[in-house]
Amino acid sequence: MIGVGGKIKQYTNVLDKPLSKGRQEVSLSAFAFLFSELVQYNQTQVDNITELERRLEDAGYAVGTRVLELLCHREKGNRRETRLLGILSFVHSTVWKVLFGKVADSLEKGTEHEDEYMISEKELLVNRFISVPKDMGAFNCGAFVAGIVRGVLENAGFPAVVTAHFVPMEGQQRPRTTILIKFADEVLRREAMLG
Amino acid sequence: MIVCVAVVGHQNNPLYLQSFTEADDALKLHHIVHCSLDVIEERVNNPKKSGPTLNETFLGLLYPTENYKVYGYLTNTKVKFILVTTDLEVRDADVRSFFRRFHAAYVDAVSNPFHVPGKKINSKTFAARVSSIVKTFGSGAA
Numbered sequence: 001m002i003g004v005g006g007k008i009k010q011y012t013n014v015l016d017k018p019l020s021k022g023r024q025e026v027s028l029s030a031f032a033f034l035f036s037e038l039v040q041y042n043q044t045q046v047d048n049i050t051e052l053e054r055r056l057e058d059a060g061y062a063v064g065t066r067v068l069e070l071l072c073h074r075e076k077g078n079r080r081e082t083r084l085l086g087i088l089s090f091v092h093s094t095v096w097k098v099l100f101g102k103v104a105d106s107l108e109k110g111t112e113h114e115d116e117y118m119i120s121e122k123e124l125l126v127n128r129f130i131s132v133p134k135d136m137g138a139f140n141c142g143a144f145v146a147g148i149v150r151g152v153l154e155n156a157g158f159p160a161v162v163t164a165h166f167v168p169m170e171g172q173q174r175p176r177t178t179i180l181i182k183f184a185d186e187v188l189r190r191e192a193m194l195g
Numbered sequence: 196m197i198v199c200v201a202v203v204g205h206q207n208n209p210l211y212l213q214s215f216t217e218a219d220d221a222l223k224l225h226h227i228v229h230c231s232l233d234v235i236e237e238r239v240n241n242p243k244k245s246g247p248t249l250n251e252t253f254l255g256l257l258y259p260t261e262n263y264k265v266y267g268y269l270t271n272t273k274v275k276f277i278l279v280t281t282d283l284e285v286r287d288a289d290v291r292s293f294f295r296r297f298h299a300a301y302v303d304a305v306s307n308p309f310h311v312p313g314k315k316i317n318s319k320t321f322a323a324r325v326s327s328i329v330k331t332f333g334s335g336a337a
């Protein structure tokens with residue numbers, strides 16, 4: 001350990017050594033178990049899948065607000081994002097990197113509407129150990145990640161509706177997951193004003 | 196000598212106000228902090244074209260009043276930190292490092308899953324950390 005003034009401190013007793021910071025990672029299995037418990041707990045509390053999706057999204061929203069504060073503080077040379085593309089690339093790379101260890105697979109702009117953007121991922125980390133039974137229809141546990149994205153966007157000043165969808169891909173047996181982000185009107189007006 | 200620090204949320208709701216003088220003037224401090232919010236709004240909405248770029252976090256000296264100086268800092272989520280001090284010569288670097296440490300303490304307080312965003316910060320560890328940061332600020336500035 002380097003002390004103040006650049007002197008190297010020698011520790012005679014191993015118990016005196018300060019605790020190492022450890023690897024900045026959480027074990028995947030621990031997270032998978034915790035997430036499955038979260039889904040199971042919410043399943044017992046609700047009667048239908050829209051309610052379940054909403055609860056997962058709310059849980060994700062709480063995570064999103066805190067992640068935003070934390071990342072903005074850790075980033076060196078921090079600038080407040082005011083542009084749409086800026087905040088989207090922030091979510092797509094920085095937030096994904098911190099949460100899942102890699103950047104998201106792709107970020108696309110929707111063709112039908114001006115205010116839609118999509119972040120897609122071949123397989124969401126949270127869905128890796130989950131298989132949805134047929135009778136739950138189009139339910140996607142990616143609602144949790146959608147909630148995180150919504151939390152980040154809303155607290156950065158870009159209110160949006162964020163949902164998670166499965167998109168079947170030819171040539172692959174598991175469908176790709178897409179997070180669909182639909183921004184509120186005021187965001188588009190502000191963006192147009194900023195030029 | 197730092198008189199008080201305050202955290203104001205993005206809807207200009209007060210989240211935390213701590214005074215470090217013995218006098219019981221919390222109301223006056225609330226008032227000073229409230230007035231400084233106007234200055235922040237003005238700085239954020241009308242950036243000086245020749246000044247620093249649009250998205251700086253540290254806003255600098257907001258305005259001097261009677262015998263106080265008020266410094267501001269804006270985070271990415273539009274949460275504002277206000278610092279009120281009676282020191283006459285305060286170094287810019289000191290205030291910046293103060294806000295950096297304050298921001299770290301704030302992030303830790305908000306990461307608490309039991310903290311409801313938008314409500315008052317009721318964490319004792321946050322209060323203790325803020326007091327220790329304030330103490331080191333006083334001794335650091337020569």
